[in-house]
Amino acid sequence: MILISTLTLVFVLDVCVCDSELGAPGWREPLDCVRASELCNQNSQCSSRYRIMRQCLSGGDKERSAMLASKECQGALEVLQDSPLYDCRCKRGMKKELQCLQNYWSIHMGLTEGEEFYETSPYEPIHFSEEFRHASIISDSSLSKMSPCSEAGKPCNPCLDAAKACNLNETCKRLRSAYNSICSKATPPQPSVANQEPCSRKRCQKALRQFFERVSWELSYPLLFCSCPDQACAERRRRTIVPSCSHQERHKPSCLELRRTCRSDALCRSRLADFHMNCQMTSHTVTSCPHDNYHGCLMSYVGLLGSDVTPNYSDSSPSNITISLWCTCRATGSQEPECEAFHRDFTHNTCLKNAIQSFGYGSEGGTLLVTEPSSTFLPPAQPPIISKPAPS
Amino acid sequence: LYFPQNEYIETVYVGQPAGTPILQVHAMLDSNSERPHFYLCWTSNLRRPPYSSWFSLDIHTGILSLNKTLEESDFTLQYQKSWSVKKLFLQALVLQDFTKKSQCSGRNPIRITLDFVNATMPQCAQTDMKELCFPHRDTSNPHIMENRFPGALRQLRRLTRLNVCPNYTISYNVESETPAPFAVNENTTELVVTAPLDREESERYRLLLVCSVRTETVITKVETSLDVFVNDEDDNSPYMNGTDTADIIISFNRTMGGSFGNLFVFDRDLTPIFPIAQSHNRYDGTLLNSDPWIKNTFDIKDTFSEKKAARGGIRETVHNYKLVLKRNLYVTENRTLQLDYLVNDTTYPGLEGTVVLHFNVTILPIHIQFSNVTHMFTLTRRASVYAQVGRVCVENCQQFDGFSVTYRLEVPDKNVSADMQSCYTAVSITQAPDEMWGLLYVNDTEALRRPECQDLQYLVVAQEEPTKQEASTQIHIILDSEANKANPVNQQFLSCAVNRRRADCESARGLGATTGRCQWRQGSEKGISEKYSTCSPDLRTCPDSFCDAVESKDTSICPQDCTKGSVVGGHERGLRNGIQAGYGTCYCYTEKCFCEKEDIEEAICDD
């Protein structure tokens, strides 16, 4: 299903105009889900329904849909649809972010029917920031004072300049060294452990998340989205997240398995929903990004780094940017189309590609906007062809 | 009954009159007797969205249409914060028979998303042909279950644009490069599958939908492609392609978990690895032998993979069966047996859903013996303590797995004089936990230097665990240089690795030095390299990135292979420990190693 987010804030689910004990509906500024659940818990009727709702959602998929059909769960749903919990949101990097996300999913899993292809992001929409557009224009020039690119005759490697800018900043250098040393430390082989992973992946992914959460994007994005004139630079860019540990694993899972694992974790599920929301190819925008908001797409892409669904450049070709996940669609039976559609949102995403290129090349680079027709749920094999009018 | 498509998207405009058809949902039959009944359904019956009354779904045709004319006020009622387009979400069900309870929960509804635009429908002049012919953005591609009944799967006509250009005639036809059982019902403009499909024949049909728009003067053709996918059903039984019997010989490798043999069972159906709980094309197997020894000793492991068949590239499943040991086998085990294994495609409805595999297993006993060669080793009396003399190994020891062999030295002639007895402390034997060979090394240099200790003859005894089987052989260690030439007794040996220059190195007597003197390795490469310069007790075994059984007795023997301490200067660590590569010269003190370019003056504070 393709959700075009033509709104800055999307109500996905049915909204009711009926009276509710928690105050007349009307338009209300969405609270964060931590505050919303506190408010609900202060109201006896709401808190009891909220507890019922959590029981309705415990247990596997099969029991959940049967439970949701029950009267008690339906009743709980009624009340909760009018509570602040119903349209609460979360902010990236907020205090108690994980708790906020858990609260959000604890109610939204009940309101959706089965597994949706695209889920609504719990995060507040990312507004296109002027300073980001400005930064992406100067991303080349601001580094030019220190960047060898501007010195004639010197080999130009914007990714090396990005590393330099990071190394000259205490926080960036410290946190980059932190994730680097964890991710590139090979775990010594233990013959007794079968299928042993080459590194401690969970610790590596956590350190990687901390790097992108604590280092300002002016220093971290250039490491990821620098533009590359040659293969060595592109290989440096590909290695930024130490993919051998954070992205790859010994056994390549099915992409749907990757998505299922991700959606069983509140943080990963939220970041994936956010990526789908902000990087989803939208046909009627110039950049093929929702609201032409590159920053939103890049920010939600970076939000996935260090999660179970960690994307990365799939090769070190300097010009042709291809992003992929470490997964396969082999042996997914009749779900192969859905599996491929899920992976194509990374491998054939013109919005993501344009966003990366526009950040790296800045405006002087004359970003080559790729305006492929929007991908349907599954991309049409060919775009509609207008043939010449037949002679009448 | 099932929906070939679980997602529909369309646009509705202010001013569209009641009765306007919007789109048509379709259901396919699972059995000929089924009749679809379509219903709109709601997440909760008590609180339906305000727009729930604006639409109705025809119970028989599945056509969704407007119950009322859409007004400007309807748009503002919907208080989603948007100015141009608001989203209306509907869900629909298909049931076998009538129902009053139209609740979505637990019934796998399809989703209908309508973009409600705050403007009137574009007139004929503003509507291009593409908009007229096909939905704005086609939603999901249809999936049709194989072996089912023909029927309509999609409405090609854009119902909302039926009357936009009244004097146009719009017709459709469907084309395909390869023969495809699809047609267009000219009366209803529905795309119809005309015959049951066979996924094993074709998994996907790439259709070309051609829309012809005829006006008085011109015919315009607009094309778009549509992929129709065929869902799989377990309608094929397992088959063997080649032998159903594997002849297996178990000899050296007798370890728990060891796998032997390969038998392949094919199935033209798919076996999805995801979702895990999927019961489609599920195989299980049963060991047909009742002998408890076989049941406690062997298991059969089945791994399946997907492969594309040569003809047409259609995906199919290949099961690979291996015999697996559930426990270590004793070396004395000596037996032949035939093991039969019934493979069953549990979800295949037919009778021939099983095949039987046969494993003819021969277990050979292992004899622990030394090759009947006299093991000769030469050793200089000047050798330092821990100098490696050589290694001993029973026959085929490198291939052993599942049992262990330990080695010990014995004096062959028990009634030799007390003096001679003390000579035998000169050499000792050791072994790493996961290695199958023994390493001989110098244990007592004082004994090595005594003139009366001439040629040393030892008996090496190898004992197998757990059966305690033993074998022994004679080894002869020839001491080459005269006793008096050897260096003075109770010589204090340091680590060769401390020396940073060739001269110091080659004049030093280091631990483990086989010749008595340390050996210098001169590196030649620029930058960090595996061939760094260093001082070693024996360049054959150190550095070789492997901390062997003798070297691990004392880190000072070969810190280059064994150090776990910090390394200063440009270097790369070995996988477990030691220095894999270094810059310039690598040298080590007890707690720290250094790798740096030579020409070092001594550090003096000169300010």
Place this chain on the structure above:
Amino acid sequence: RRPKPCSLRELELTVSELGLGYDSDETVLLRYCSGKCTAHRHNYDITMEHMMRSGFRQKGRKDKVSNGPCCRPTAFEKDFSFLDNKSRYHTIQNVSAKNCGC
């Protein structure tokens, strides 16, 4: 001009220029200690200076001693990781001084 006291200094250079053998064009900010420690000398240092000039020789000693406190790092910066020119990661410790002392 009064000699500058022992203090932390900074210099931007590439990892290759550190002289550790790594081949990497990544730039790093090297912090090191330099300057005089004359204000921290004791009687011992005056004696050592005298002994190095003549005292030791008269006593037939060839020992070398440091004739004054050295300006040295009292702490080092944590690990520093970088990507070399073959796109391999390395992490090195104790390269850059964090603060200095005599």
Place this chain on the structure above:
Amino acid sequence: RRPKPCSLRELELTVSELGLGYDSDETVLLRYCSGKCTAHRHNYDITMEHMMRSGFRQKGRKDKVSNGPCCRPTAFEKDFSFLDNKSRYHTIQNVSAKNCGC
């Protein structure tokens, strides 16, 4: 001959021979620190050595740095009193090392 590591050494000499300017024939046991600290060096020291040789010059710097830990007293012996040749008492501090370190 392997370089001796940094350690405490001893030397008997008169107070006058300390070079502090006192004139007294009393004998004192002077303890001082000497020997190699190579085993205590860090990446920093290897880099400083490299910089002193060529790195600083290439960057236009004339800084002098110690390219390795110095063998220094880590504690001094308490006061030492003596009678000079004019029979006057003097007490001096921090002349003799108590223990050494790099």
